Amino acid sequence: MIAPALARAGGLATVVAAVGLLPWLAGRDPALSVLRARSAEQEPTREALDAVRRELGLDAGPVALFGDWLLDAVRGDLGRSWVTGRDVLPSVLSGLGASVTLMAAALLVAVPLAAALCAPALVRGARGDPVRSGGGVGALLTAVPEFLLATVLLVVVSVWWGWLPPYGWQGVGHVVLPALALGVPAGAVLGRLVDDALPAVFQERWVVLWRSWGCAPGVLARAALRRALPPVLPQLGLVAVGLTGGAVAVEVVFAVPGLGRTALGAAESQDLPLLQGSVLALVLLGFAAGLAVAVARHRVLGPALRDAALTAPPPVASRARPGVVAAGAVLPAVVVGWGLTREPLRLDTAARLLPPSWAHPLGTDALGRDVLARVGHGAPATLGVALVVCACSYAVAVLLGFLPGVAQGLAETANAVPPVIAGLLVAAAAGPGATGAAVAVGLVSWPPLAAHAAALVQEARAATHAEARRALGASPLWTLTRHVLPAVAGPVARHAVLRLPGIALATASLGFLGLGAQPPAPEWGLLLAESLPYLERAPWAALSPAVVLLSLAVLAVSLPAVASSTTPSRVTPFRTTSASATSAPAPAAKA
Template identity: 70%
Template sequence: MFKFGTAASRVVSITAVVAAVGLVPWLAGRDPALSILRARSGEQDPTEEALGSIRRELGLDADPLALFGNWLADAVRGDLGTSWVNGQPVLQSVLAGVGVSMTLMGVALAGALLVATALCVPTMRRGLRGEHGRGGGAAAAVLAAAPEFLLAALLIVVVSVWLGWLPPYGWQGPQHLVLPALAMALPAGAVLGRLVDDALPPVFGEQWVSLWRSWGCSRAVLARGVLRRALPPVLPQVGLAAVGIIGGAVSVEVVFAIPGVGRTALGAAESQDLPLLQGSVIVLLLVGVIGGVVSALARRWVLGPALRDAALITPPPVPVRGHRAVVACAGGVVAVLTAWGLTRDPLRLDTTARLSAPSWAHPLGTDSLGRDVLARVGHGALATVGVAVAVCAFAFVVALLLGFLPSVTRAAAETANAVPPVIAGLLVAATLGPDGSSAALAVALVSWPVLSEHAASLVEEARAAQHVAENRALGASPMWTLRKHVLPAVVGPLARHAVLRLPGIALALASLGFLGLGTPPPAPEWGLLLSETLPYVERAPWATLAPAGALLALAVFAVSLAASARVPRRS
């Protein structure tokens, strides 16, 4: 059934994102005319005459709201402005890359559906035979948690450098499409596959399945019925997978040197070409919105006009078993690397040992400047995980406060949840400049919605508890009830949920560091380390594998930690 509140919330969300994109030149707190002058000619003095000429040329002498209105009106007509760097129409530059990106995203989404199907086949076969169990394993969970830039780097090392099967860079033919599409398809397909894989066993346990078997229905008919019953709760996740693919496209295009709109957006953010950044981000967000709408329409089509009961379209959750041994192993690898690396100097240069192979002096080899990779990985753990702890604490506090106002914060939560961390990083970097604080702020802005939804669910359950109602009936004050009953019931589970999200936040920070939107060099940060060593992967693959291995261990730790404690989700 159509819900006006949900639709209005989404309209507010889209409007807020568009407004933020349109006001980027003035949110930056810098004179747009000065940015244009520096982009066009870094040696020219910023005199008042030169700045005034630029303002009159581009109409920047009006107030920000009027300029935003003009920009929005022009954008609706298809005019996204002019690049500050090369003076070319933004729409022309964006269209030059959007065809490449859409091709890449389309192939990646098709690959994700194939990966999801492959993960669900064993469970479907067991269910059709009347057996129980799930087919998805630990490998699928790790793929779901691994960021696209990490998979891209590993694919280059293994497939291109070691095996020599496919080219590592470029966009000259179909062979250049395989690795980047695979890097984007594997995590998205693993997420979708695990969701469907979790939904299938409860459906096979329902009474109508046994009834259909007793009627002699074929396996094909039974499989279609089970899928139609299990897919509706998962189809909205296809839209989220499209959003994830959009965010991953930026890093994948950078890794494989693909001339797509994601790489265009990153280049615009680095050069402060704000009109080009605005146009690129708008196109990326538009693709995400279209993906969400298509998945919602597909869900309604699968349900049909007869099914409207939420209980009929939401299978019961599947319990998750803990993996304490895997948590201990993954955490132990990270701890050993960190402790060992902290005993070394991460900034010491040795030009005579550039790109040296692993040895007793340098157990993980050296990078292109002769710095010890082990030292940089160890110190990078403190930088990456330390900032992640601060971001996680911020998200916890925000979620705890906003959990008491779910109706007020719904639009903001949907806005933040619909923006990939990479897009948020591009906008924040354009506003504040690329550095560690900008990356932390970008991840913090998109990390609190899931915790906020969980907090709202916990608050609702605590307030509806019988003992709370009895205390209110006995005359207890709202503040006393809040302090003695509601907060204790909310803080503990929400804090555990926040801890479970800590590795994912660290991986998001590493992805921004990899793209150059985080901590600047020479600081040791895992994403930045991977970015610095990737250009030399063919000469020194060990230098790339060290930070990649640390990030992969962090992904394994994230999956295992999440599996060790099931967090209830709001339905």
Template identity: 70%
Template structure:
């Protein structure tokens, strides 16, 4: 069996497994759906055994797991997503309505992303057209890319919506309601796209054809367009992942701005245990992600042409400028600020209530003020580091171990990795919350399920490279055992670089956990988790904005640390090789 066929079969198997999990949500949830439906239909009716049995018969829940999956799949083929357990209406119109809103928002966000990417890449294009091979705005792009959508949405809501009053902060009445959500989703996406292109352009401008064109008198504009087209085929798959990321970002952004899109509908269905509506919305989100990946593959083949559609048109390593002294010290400075804030906060009690001091302004007794229950914000910030950063370390270790295991089985893991890339952490968090309920364990599992593919791809590349080394061929020739070669040569060559890669992804994992906490899918009250603190403070942001800015600044410092570490990791990989 060829490697391509094995990868295709594993991809189809992973997709079938995810689809089956969605179909089996009523059975996997561990709760009695009949009780939810009975309470939705009549809050006053007693949940007697006979009443619950009647509801189960109506819903078909007494058919068992396989029967339930078969009935759901058969109805799905006919285009029937069932009826909502809460409202009793058909699910399909609700899904289509939310899909239309989400597609409009994603379209506007993509326009914002392209504008941001163009602004980031413009200096590199101008310099390259003039013959200077150097990137332009990589640092700025990295900063924009590291800001999570839910954090940017909250800041935009506070500054432009509440303080300035320039734009509406909720609803979906017209194009003006689209501005703030599109900015919150499009700016980070534009930072990612801009950084990818900015890193690839210097290598394209440094190739021989660019020098020959300049010597032949071809205008700088034509050279810049050709270099951009030259860099795009290798970047298109990454751009597809950016679109997939928009589906996950839409859940948080739609929640912040009360936009009736697909993400907010899915989140509401998960919290109300309306499983048919949750099945339809998650299936639509999964379809959007897979469609984005398929379109990216087709566009890449179109850019390469028929002769190169199966080739890897790789560029040389980007030209990385030597970091300044300030940039080298930036990770240390950011880590020191976070450590100081956390250490100071650990001295206080995060659960001590003071109803007389609710929403107090910052003072010597409470340097960051108090929340709506009179709890010290700085103390909650310090103790919340364990729930935000400590759990992220555990998730990072699990992802690292998964990556090492799957790195030796690339053909088996490819399909699962493709499906995992098509599911943002928020979507997986919604599914896990529907099964296990919201909580830290469920949020950790959700992030771990989607954070291993980049590490596994890195491990697989290192395994392939190490196995092909000449010295290992000599070891096999003299009779070295495969287990000895694996433990003494291959595993040590893979474990170290992948571990450093995992450390670079630690702040991003912490931000993903915070986003689930912000949506109510992670740590639950009264836990002092940063994302949950930011969500709780939104209710009184007009009266006490400092309570929202404190966790926002902590998350911003964490995002800045992610930027600094990723830049250092990029520079190391370019200088030392993969």
């Protein structure tokens, strides 16, 4: 419990230090950034820049300035905005209140949804029926990014049906759609975690023993749920990180005055103190949630099992047919292939926001450009960047797989930062763009691959034939290049390919927030963002890139399932340990 907390604290310190040194890391004059943010028309004369430096204390240097800010932050003073001159703390607290309210409402959606997803397996196992994990709907919901779900809800529920208000933060009605957009993916992840753990739990010997005693199904269900929860509770920290990062996009879509919008605006205006305070509060939310989960797991385990080696049951892969993968790949292929034959940048102001027709199969956007052409030409901008990020993450993962001690601390830090937060930091340092988005996604995409590589390296080095070859005099270099590396490179490469759709979705999310490719580039996330102001007049302009992105979500779910069903499993069967056999409370009485 102490080690993860220290790792999270190290991640928090790294993020805060990176934010504090952003202007100097970018290689730009902070005084010039402030002057441009305050007045774009003022000439950056030497006298004007010197006045800004004296006002903000920039002459002291980056280390001294950051140290002063950190000491003031500990005392509750986050400084003054470089743009407006107002205190940062009230703005951060105001945004924090809206964000915490939104996240609490999202949890009210997530918990019932998670219960509904794992309830069928729990009921079947308690009755003694065969338990199988996984449902197609739940698996798909885990892969749908929050910004995409928010856009679909906005189009369907607000624009088409008119049931709920689309924008604002004035009453309960304005909370429903943002809470659904943020809570549905989180609830799907929680439900899937428990649902995947239940089949192995119901195969443990204590379940057979309790059933022979005549325990009621309700007693067995409660005990199995308590047995399944402790191993998966540490994963809830990742869900909290996802809520933190997803809240940024949801707040932008629904115009919620939360921390996400505040941080995004501060990054765009180069308002360093406001960006520092907002990012610090966002990361602290994830840190506090992870600490709360660790405490909850400590309580659920009880005093008898806190020191036991309680490990999570192996996850059971969802079943998916190759036809589902083919269907998810055919639609984007047809749209992209058709769109590549058309001109994406041709302007026709007389054809603005036209509905779908034979001349424009997917309609036109606000500048009269053909939506089909822009969606087709957006594939290289979205999938091409994802391919580059995937290849770089693969190379880093294989390298760090041979250095598990170094990789562990770096992975903990990377896992503590959502892609959106990384995108904010990179955009503030280097400016928004496709390269910055690729770097941001790459910074948080390699840890799962590195963990896989490290496990394979350990397994390959401990193999019997490897030890025999070393005993026969084989050099370490020969063993590494001829035995260990081939055993690692192939499986990790397949793992990286399976993560390609998810990386593409993360890249599109940064483009949607304006942190990725810039206009007039036809990037899918950017296309979705450009269509939001015209949802009521031309919803088809938003639905076209949304459908393509949804097909990527289908692939993100289906590819690993198909791979697991066609590849022989190397995981040893689950065996009940002394800890797992006693993980549940003693039965109270027979039915």
